[in-house]
Amino acid sequence: MDVTLLKAILLAVISLVTLGFGLLPLKVMAILSHKQGKYAETAALATSLLSCFSGGVFLGVCFLDLLPGALESFESFKKDAQWETEYPWVPLLFMIGFFMVNIFETMIAKSFGHADAWHARRKCTTTYSPDANVEEACDTDSIDSRVAIVRSLTFVLALMFHSSLEGFAFGVQHSTVSVASLFCGIIAHKAVVAFSVGTKLAEAHPNKKWIVVVLISALALVASLGGVIGIILQNSSMDMEVKDGVICLLVTLSLGTFIYITFFEIVVPENSKSYNKYAQWISSVIGFAIIAGVMAFDEA
Numbered sequence: 001m002d003v004t005l006l007k008a009i010l011l012a013v014i015s016l017v018t019l020g021f022g023l024l025p026l027k028v029m030a031i032l033s034h035k036q037g038k039y040a041e042t043a044a045l046a047t048s049l050l051s052c053f054s055g056g057v058f059l060g061v062c063f064l065d066l067l068p069g070a071l072e073s074f075e076s077f078k079k080d081a082q083w084e085t086e087y088p089w090v091p092l093l094f095m096i097g098f099f100m101v102n103i104f105e106t107m108i109a110k111s112f113g114h115a116d117a118w119h120a121r122r123k124c125t126t127t128y129s130p131d132a133n134v135e136e137a138c139d140t141d142s143i144d145s146r147v148a149i150v151r152s153l154t155f156v157l158a159l160m161f162h163s164s165l166e167g168f169a170f171g172v173q174h175s176t177v178s179v180a181s182l183f184c185g186i187i188a189h190k191a192v193v194a195f196s197v198g199t200k201l202a203e204a205h206p207n208k209k210w211i212v213v214v215l216i217s218a219l220a221l222v223a224s225l226g227g228v229i230g231i232i233l234q235n236s237s238m239d240m241e242v243k244d245g246v247i248c249l250l251v252t253l254s255l256g257t258f259i260y261i262t263f264f265e266i267v268v269p270e271n272s273k274s275y276n277k278y279a280q281w282i283s284s285v286i287g288f289a290i291i292a293g294v295m296a297f298d299e300a
Contacts, residue, residue, distance in 0.1 A: 003176055004231060010183045011167065011227040015220040017187055018163075018194045022216035025050070025198035026209055033206065048275050049283040051203060054196035055266040056287025061193060062262060064295050066255045070094070073248035080241035090252050097256020101154060102264075148204050149211060151265065156215045158257035159197060160222045161250060163190075167226025186223075188294045194219070196287065200266065 028050070032043040070090050078085065166186055170179070197219065201212040270280060 003179060006176060007171060007179055007227065007231060010179065011170070011224045014167070014170075014183070014186060014190055014227075015224045018190045018220040018223060019216060020194075021191045022194035022198040022219060023213065024195060025202040026212055029199075029202040029206065045275050045279070047203060048270055048273055049279060050199045051266060051270050052280040052283035053287040054199050055262060055270065056284035056289075057192055057196040057291055058258060058262040058266065058287075059284070060288045060291025060295075062255060062258045064291055065189075066251060066258060067094075070248060070252040070255055073244050073251060077241065077244040077248050080244055090248075093249065093252035094256040094259065097253035098260045099256075100253070101257045101260045104154065105151065145205075145208070151261075152201055152204055152211065152215060154257065155200070155261045155265070156197070156219060158254040158261075159193075160219055161254050163219060163223045164226035164229075167223040168229055171227035171229060171231040184297075188297065189291070190223070192287075192290050192294065 029047065032047055067090075070093075074090050077083075166189075170183065170186060194216070198212065198216055201215055202209075205211045267284070271277070
């Protein structure tokens with residue numbers, strides 16, 4: 001089979017697997033949310049453990065996948081640019097990405113939350129017009145909803161960039177053997193990460209499933225788009241210095257985004273809940289161990 005055709009077929013499979021595993025948590029969460037009575041507490045614990053599992057997965061992605069990739073890209077950039085430096089540029093850049101997301105979320109919370117607090121309370125005051133008996137509805141939940149949407153969008157955008165780079169790396173492969181081996185590593189990685197992303201999104205937007213569907217669909221599409229770009233550029237001339245520099249910059253900034261969201265949006269909030277801490281810890285370790293295993297398989 002022609003290598004280009006094989007890559008096109010496998011890219012479609014990658015997108016379908018990402019879509020399927022990303023949307024699976026919607027069904028899982030729907031089942032858990034309908035539990036009542038003595039099963040309600042068990043369902044809540046299961047939801048928390050799924051989130052902790054997701055946190056472990058994202059920790060693995062951060063430190064076993066993104067960080068080594070950023071360091072490798074930086075070393076390639078230094079070699080191509082003939083630049084000698086011992087300054088820790090990669091840690092500096094991912095901390096810049098970390099603080100960028102931090103101030104971005106602070107600004108969002110300030111705009112939608114604290115700054116609108118008085119306005120929201122005023123909207124909640126029941127008033128009646130003398131001309132029309134219409135009660136003004138209170139909609140303070142929409143503030144938290146908008147903040148959650150922005151957070152989810154920021155998170156998925158960072159993951160989409162990472163996904164596009166994976167697709168690009170897949171698209172530039174030349175031989176059938178390299179295509180097949182890289183596909184096996186990517187598909188295992190995609191399945192775990194997509195399920196974890198879907199879990200986090202389903203938990204953040206329990207009443208707006210369309211948001212989860214749209215974001216997961218976009219994530220599934222981006223991997224294929226990255227692969228298509230890689231296929232197109234496979235035989236084209238490209239300045240390796242520029243390519244490595246841009247990839248290093250963007251991967252490192254996205255790493256800071258991942259680290260912020262993993263700790264401040266998943267790990268810390270879940271650990272603050274009054275569930276079995278050992279079970280939460282084990283769930284996180286399992287998530288991390290799966291990514292470690294996938295990365296080891298990819299190296300084999």
